[in-house]
Amino acid sequence: MIQVEKLSFGFPAKDLYKEISFSLEKGQHCAFIGSNGTGKSTLVDLIIHPDQYLYDGKVTKDASCRIGYASQFAVRDKEQECTVFEYLSERFVKNQQAIAAVCEEMAVAEDVAPLFEKYQALLDAFEAMDGDHYANNIRKQLYLAGMRELEEAKLSQLSGGEYKLLQIMREMLLSQNLLVLDEPDVFLDFNNLNRLRQLINGYKGTLLVITHNRYLLNHCFDKLLHLENGDLQEYDGNYSEYRCSQIKEKLKLKVQSLEEQEEIERTEKMVDILRARASALANPVIGSAVNAKQTQLDRLRARQIKAPFIELREPKIEFQAVDTEAERTVLSIADYNVSFDDSLLSNINFELRAGEKVAIVGANGTGKTTLIRDILNNNHPSIHINEATSYACLSQLKDENMDETKTVYEVMENLGFTTKERIQAYLGEYCLTGDTLKQKVGQLSGGEKNLLQIAMIANTNAELLILDEPTSHLDLYAQMALEKALINYKGAILMVSHDFYLVANCADYVLLVEDNTIRRLRTRTFRKMVYDKYFDVKYLEIDKKKQELEADITLAFKKNELNNVDKLCSQLEALSAM
Incomplete structure (x- = not known):
């Protein structure tokens, strides 16, 4: 559906992506994660509207790719006094009216060729979104989301969360084969979050969803894109598997980093010893040895582990201490x-x-x-x-x-x-x-x-x-x-x-x-x-245990207790497999 190759882009004040590559296959449900401000929404917009950006690299879309989009900033028009069913069927009805209008023009036109071309384009669009069955499809979607009773409700009677779900439903009904959702879970209550999960899991097309919601990440996706520090990591699997993979990789890199650091320290001592000898003896052979060792040291420093997905950016939030007067x-x-x-x-x-x-x-x-x-x-x-x-x-x-x-x-x-x-x-x-x-x-x-x-x-x-x-x-x-x-x-x-x-x-x-x-x-x-x-009580209990294990792993990393990290990581892996 989408192929991105060696994409680089940024603003004058900030570079966002440095030669990132990934693909999105037909039918995948992909979560797009990363720290705040890394450019996730910008990347999504660039994929949808590549002609509006000056970038290096290549963005290729399949010829059949039709992209739908639901923004995180949904604003309801409270003057819109239509029912839920009328809102969801609006684009289908407009298409039918446009087809009828062209047919009327064709009945009296002398040259029907351009009108027939327009008629065929409208008919193709109507068929692509399964227009003949739109009423049934709307009711099926409402039933899937547990909102069947709202079919005749006025939009003004809905909560903000219900309206947000309708926006997503409306895009799904148009049979776009790639649907992009930008933080669809923000401000949703527990009931509407469950409805969103049901909509996502029931969707047959390809999905790219920007989200930070732990519940959705654990229940809705089979692929992850993780954007950090201008780089992008692609992972086939669910979020729990990805977190385990991350921690195991961090452990491997930590061990490697410690070994590298020991080698750097040994080489630094050798350089200092050789430099002292060269200064004392003015021996050209020792001088050459100093240069050789210094070059080796420079290479060791240059290749030290740099892992944007391992040392993640966690803010250090600390509220000031206050006196709390009891019973006040x-x-x-x-x-x-x-x-x-x-x-x-x-x-x-x-x-x-x-x-x-x-x-x-x-x-x-x-x-x-x-x-x-x-x-x-x-x-x-x-x-x-x-x-x-x-x-x-x-x-x-x-x-x-x-x-x-x-x-x-x-x-x-x-x-x-x-x-x-x-x-x-x-x-x-x-x-x-x-x-x-x-x-x-x-x-x-x-x-x-x-x-x-x-x-x-x-x-x-x-x-x-x-x-x-x-x-x-x-x-x-x-x-x-x-x-x-x-x-x-x-x-x-x-x-x-x-x-x-x-x-x-x-x-x-x-x-x-x-x-x-x-x-x-x-x-x-x-x-x-x-x-x-x-x-599900079992899910929430397991997820809480996973959070506690991850906190223990973080602490063990800080103390360089790598054997303990390995044991805890095995426990986390076992929990994630449940």
Whole structure:
């Protein structure tokens, strides 16, 4: 379907790809992963619109390749008052109307040849997307996604997550034989995430999906493309197998690197000894030996292991230490009521105490973000933030915390950073490096924007963090780094999240939004509810063990306990095979 050979491309401020090559075969379901800001979305756009880019190398598409695309930034037109079925059938109906219009023109035209050519092109397009059976195909897709009951619902009645799934469904129904999805899972609740998994696994065509979602990576793909530091790695197999392969390769390279380092150190000592002798004796033979050894040393240094997929970029997130006064209430909500999008939240009551970590969880469209916005505005009569409590927030709304027209440097300068070197050093800890400082905030990827907000929050001494979907758009390594930082943070946290791992690992308890109100659950009860309703308990338990093993492996690598790494890696491999 797609063949990319020795592709190189970049912007004036940043090189993205250095002679990367890969192929995408018919019928493959391929996940595209990599750190934030490595250029995944740009590469996808280059493949779809190669004529709009100046690049070196070759991008070849099969002559039959028809590409569909669903963006990560789906915006619903709330004035669009059609039903779900009408929305999904729109392009089929327009094609039928165009065919009918051409037939009417042909009936009265003197020269029907050009009209017949147009008629045939429209007919071919209609047949290519199985237009004769579109109504049945729409109902099958809705049934597959568990959304059959929404067929006659108005678009305005849908949640954002449901609308996002409809966009993907619409592209699938057009029978494009290569479908590209850019972070389709962002902001989806547990139910809609399961629906997305069913849609992906039921799709018969070729898929290229940019995602950082661990659940989808483990359940939906048979091929991986991994982009890091301008290089690309291609792997046939699932994500668990790839992670095991990565760790085993890292172990092999680590052993090789240690051996190389020992040889370099021995050669350095020999060069120093020979150079001292040559200086003392002024002997040309010894001088030649010095040159020979120095050349050997240069070669050893030059060939030292450089592995962009082994030493992955994990940000070092650390929130400042704060004093947590026991039993102090930092946030209280009493008799909160609000209406939004024809829905209602009523009789909301809860208190958040110093040091407590709480997650607000609920289906898409139940009012979680509305509640968070009212808390941040802090001018609602039912909401009270303790006046002595300093707080910071992470928002998903554009321009909420950052002016997108300013450069990253200007944003950090406004926070009180006095020198460019200080800003570079600080943001370097968050993997925002190179020419990122010169970029406008609006030019950053979604993950880079979130990392920048996290970096800004970490520079405060906030005693309360209010976080709206903090892991959205973050790569896998940043997600895990944020989890660790939130676990270690001593202040209070109120977060809205659909990330099961974040909630299960970080929250002391959960506030579940359902039936227009909120009820409090212990984290253990929440986990059981998720197991029973959405995910396979065996999968989640195994995945948690794999995360713990990977953390142990990382620690063993840091201590150079390579025998222990080997044992742990065998355990991880056995778990991944289950």
